[in-house]
Amino acid sequence: MIDPITLEVLKNAVIGAAEEMNAALIRTAYSPNIKERRDCSCALFDAQGQMVAQAENIPVHLGAMPFSVKAALEHFEEFERGDVIVLNDPFAGGAHLPDITFVTPIFVEAQLLGFAANRAHHADVGGMRPGSIAGDATEIYQEGLRIPPVKLWRSGQLDHDLWSMILSNVRTPQEREGDLRAQYAANEIGRQRLIAIAQRYGIPTMEGFFGEILDYAERRTRVAISKMKPGRYEAEDFLDDDGIDDQFVAVRVTVTVEPEKITVDFSGSAPQVRGPLNAVFAVTASATYYTLRCLTDSEIPPNAGCYRPIEIYVPEGTIVNAQLPAAVVGGNLETSQRIVDVLLKALAPAVPDKAIAACQGTMNSVTFGGINPRTGEPFTFYETLAGGFGARPNKDGIDAIHSHMTNTLNTPIEVLETLYPVRVERYEIREGSGGAGRFRGGNGLIREIRALAHLSFSLLADRRKTPPYGLAGGSPGACGEDLLIRTKATIRLKAKGSIQLEPGDVIRISTPGGGGFGNA
C-alpha cells in the first residue's frame, strides 16, 4: 500500500527521471529536427509495459508510445540486461516510419523492473522521397525502411550488422548515427535513474508506486470526466483527399459521455485510402487521448491509468485504423489533426466553456533535399509550418502558431540558409485568413522559399479544400494555398505531392486560418 506522501514523492522522482531522459535526448541528438524542433518524447514503463511517466514535447507521441513497448513485449519472450529494442513499424508499435523508437528493459539484479523508451522523428529513413514524407506514396514499402521490433543491442553488445543495414537504407547515415546514439544514451539515463530510485526506496515500494500512480491518474480522469455533460455526441469532418484520388475522406465519430467513462466510436469513417493519409490505431488513440486531455484536466500526469476510463472502437481497414500495406506517413501528420477536429466538434456541447473552433488542422509538412552544391553531399531537410489557432469561447485565436498534435519549433532562417542552398524570402502572418466571429480565428502564415540549386521538394498538407470550421456561428478560417512561382508562370501545387525545383524557383505556402467563434 502506497501512502499519499510516498506517491507524491515518487511521482516527482519518476517524472523527473523521464524529464532527464528528454533533456539528454534533445541535448545529445545530432539533427536539427530533434535538437532544434524537439520532435521527440521519452517515457518510463512498468514491467507489464504500462506507461508510468512521460515527458512528451509533442502531443502526437502522447499515448502512442505504449504501443511500442507492447510490441516489444509481444515480439520477445525474454529480455536480458543490456538489450535495446528498436522499431519504427507502424503495424508493430510505431506510428509512421520516420519516428524511430528505442525500448530498453530495466533490470535490478535479476528482476525486470520496467522499461525506458524514447521516440524521435528522423529527418530521413529512406524510401521514395528525401525526408521520407512522400505525399504520393501508395504503400508503406515506398515510405522508407521498415523496422519491426529488433534487438539492436543484445546483452550490451551492438549488433553491427543490423546497425549497418539500417544506415545503408537512409540518405544521411552520419546524421542518423548521431541521433540513434542519442536515443540510446537517453534510455541509459532513464535506466540508471530508475534503478537509483528503486535502490533508494526498495523494489516493493517501487512496484506499489507503479500500481498506485496508475490508479491515481485513473481516479482523477474519472473525476474530470464526471464534470462533462453526459450524452451521445456525433460529428464528421473531412480530409481534402488522400493525395492520389481526388475525393474527400470522411472521419466520423460518435462519443458517449457517461459519468466517469467515455466511449469513442469511429464507425462510419472512410475505408483506408491509396494515398499516405492512413492512420494506424496508435495514432488514432493518441489523437483521442490528446483531445480528452485538453477537455478534462491537463494537470493529470499522463500514464496508462488515464486511458482506463476511455474506450475506443475503430473498425479495421478504415482511415483511422489502417492495415498493411497502407501508406501511413500522413496519418500521423494530417489525419491525426482531423481526428482532433472531429472530436472537438462532437464534444463542444459537452464542454461548451472549453471547446474551441477548428485550428488550422494540418502540419504543412515541407521536405526538400538533393545534393548541396556547397559541399557536394546529399542532404534532406524537414519542417512544418504553423497556422491559425481556432477562436475560443472567450477570446480570439492566435496567429501563426502550431496547434493540437504538433508543437515543433521552426528552424531559424539563419540556420536554414547557412546549411542548405535555399533562401527564405518571406515569413509573415497571413492577414485576413482567420475566420470572422465574435472572436476571430487566428491567421495563418506565409512562407516563401527560393531554391538556389536543383531540389526535390515534397509537400504534405491539408485544409486546402475543406476549411477549418467555425463554432457557435463563427465563420470558417481560410483554406491554405500552395504556389510555385517561376519567372514565366505561377502554378498552383498539389498539397500532397513532390516536384523538382530549378534554381530560382520560389515556393509560396499560405497556411490555413483558424475558425471564428460566435456570431460576428
Place this chain on the structure above:
Amino acid sequence: MSLHIGIDVGGTFTDFVVLDPASGQLELFKVPSTRPASDGVISGLQLVMQRLGLKPEQIARLVHGSTVATNAILEGRWAKTALLTTEGFRDVLEIGRQNRASLYDLSVERPEPLVPRARRLTLSERLDYQGRIIKALDASQVKRLAPALKDAESIAVCFLFSYMNPAHERQVRTLLEAELQVPITLSSEILPEYREYERTATTVMSAALRPVVGQYLEALDRRVRELQIRAPLQVMQSNAGIVPAAQAARQAVSMLFSGPAGGVEGSRFIGDQAGFADLITLDMGGTSTDVSLVLGGKVGMRTEGVLEGRPVRMPMVDIHSIGAGGGSLAWIDAGRALRVGPQSAGSEPGPACYGKGSQPTVTDAQLALGRLDEKNTLGGRKLDRGRAERAIFDEIARPLGLSLEEAAAGIIEIADAQMERAVRKITVERGHDPRKFALLAFGGAGPMHAGSLARRLGIPTVIVPPVAGVLSALGLLVADRVHDLIQTFIQPVEAPDLAKMGRFFKQMQRNAEERLRDEAVESVKFSRMLEMRYRGQSYELPVELAGEVLTAEALAEAARRFHQAHAQLYGYEMADRPVEIVNLRLRAIGQTPKPPLKLSMNGAKRGSASRPARKVYFHEQGWLEAQVFEREGLAPPFKLAGPAVIEGRESTVVLMPHQTTCVDEHGNLIIACGGAS
C-alpha cells in the same frame, strides 16, 4: 575611512551593506522598499549616513542591484518602441519559434509582442548567409520612413544576417540619427549571434527598456549627487558583473535577470571564504526557491533566459526557480494525493500560524514538528502553533487517515522532493554530480530544509552563512566589472580563417576596453572562449581558448577540450567527427578591489547561546529531544551534533540526527551530512 555601500532592492525590503574595505567590518541596514525604488534608496542612504555619522565624501563606491528592468516588463511599462527589419520578415518577432507555451491548454496565450505589428516596419535590403549584400539598402526609403517613427520612444533595428555584416544596420542608424532624437539599438551590437528570432527579441527587449532604465538611473544619480555623494554609481547585471550606471541604459537588457545575481555572487564569495569552490546555492523564500551553481569558484552561467515567454539571449547567472517555498500551500488533489504548492499563502493570509489563514503551509508543518519555535518571532510576529496543527489535521491528516506528525512530515518531504528535482535539473541535467558540491542555504526557509535535502541528494556539506538575508547586497560589493561579448563565426576548427578570427577578437577587445576605460579598475583580464559543436549539431558548448596568440595548436587544444566537455555533459564524444566553431566569445573582467577575507559582523552578541531543549519530530526517528541554540551567540570552536535547532534572526537551521555542525572563523555554520542516506 572610505566605505563601499551595496544597495539591493527587493520586493519587501531594500538592503544596505556598508563595508569598510580596510578592516572588513560590515554594517547592515534595511528599509522598506518603495515605488519608485529610488525613494527608498535615497532615504536608506540618508539613514545609513546618519546612523554611522558618515560624511558624503567618505563614501567611495555605490553599487546598486535593481529590478527596474524586470518590473517594467512584468508590469507592461516598457517604452513605445519601433522595429525596423528586413522586408518579408515583419512578423518574426511575433511568430517566434511558432510553438505554444502549453501543449494541452486550449486557452493558451502568446505573450504580447513588445512591438505591435503597426510599429514593425520593413526595409528593402538583404544579406546572404556569409554577409554578402544581395540587395543594397535604399537610403531614400529610410528617409521616407523617418516620419512614421516620430512618436516612437526607442527604435530597434534587426536585419537578417547582420551578425555577419553590420553595415546595413549601421547605415540605418546614421540616416535616422540625422532625422530623429530617439535612442537606436542595433542587433549587431546587442547580440551579433545567429538565430533571427532570439536576436530580434533580445534587441527589441533592450530597446524597449532603454528609456525606462535610463530615466530611472539618471534620476537616481541626480538624487545621489544632491546628497553630496561623489562616489560613482554602479549597477548589477544579469551576468553577476557590474557596470557604471551611465553605461547601463545602452544595453538595458543586460539588467533584466540581475535580481538574483547578487545573491549568487555573494554566495560565491562566502563559499570562497569558507574554502568551497563548488556550490549549489539554495535560496528558499516564502513563495519560491531559486537554485544555482558555483563551479570552480565561478558562478554558473547560461546564455538564454525567458521572461514572461519572451526569450533573451545573453550570458546570465544560471538560476532555476520553482514555485515551492515556506508559504506554499499543502492540499489534497482530486486523485487523493498530497500536494504542496504551487499556490502560496503569500503574505495575506499567510501560513495558518500567522493567525489569519486556515490552509496549512510548509511553514505550518515545520512549526507543528517543533522545528520552528512558537515563541520565536518570525518576521516580527508570534506563531500560533495550535492553529497550524489544526490546519494540518483538518485539511490533510484527517482526510487522508494520517497522524498529525505523518501529515506534517509528509508536507516537508514533498517540498524536499520538489527541491531535489530542481537541484537535479541544474546539476545532473547539466552533467554534474551533486555529491561533489556543498549546499549553501539561505532565504527565510532554506536553512530549515538544507539538511534533509542534502541527505536526499548525498551532498556531504551544508553551509549556512551568517548574513544570509543580505547576501545579495554583499554580492554587489564583491562583484567585478564584467563585459561579455559575442560574435558568430561559423568555421571548421581545423582550418578557420585565423586572420578574420583575430580581427574579431581584437575588435571585441577594443569594445570592452572602451567600456572599461572610464574608471579605475585594478586590472583587466580577458578570457576567450570558443563555442563549438560537431558539424550538424545545433547547440554549441563553450570551451576556453588558451593563450594570447591564435595558433593551430591552441585551436587543436580547444578541440580536445570540446570532445572532453561533450563527453562530460552528454556521456559520449565523437573524435572522428568534424568540429566547427560557431561563436567567438570574449569576457573582459575589470577586477574590483576585494575586501580582506575576514569579515566581522557588527552587533554579534557573545555569551550563552544555549536555549531550553525541546521535542522535534524527524521523519525516520519520530519525536526526539533536540538541543536548541541561538545563532548569534555561536563562535568557534563551537561544535554540535544533531538533532538540534539553531535559531537565527533571519532563519532557523535544523540539524538532523547524525549530522554535526561547527562554526567557522567567518561565522558560517558548516554542517557535515555524512553522505547519502
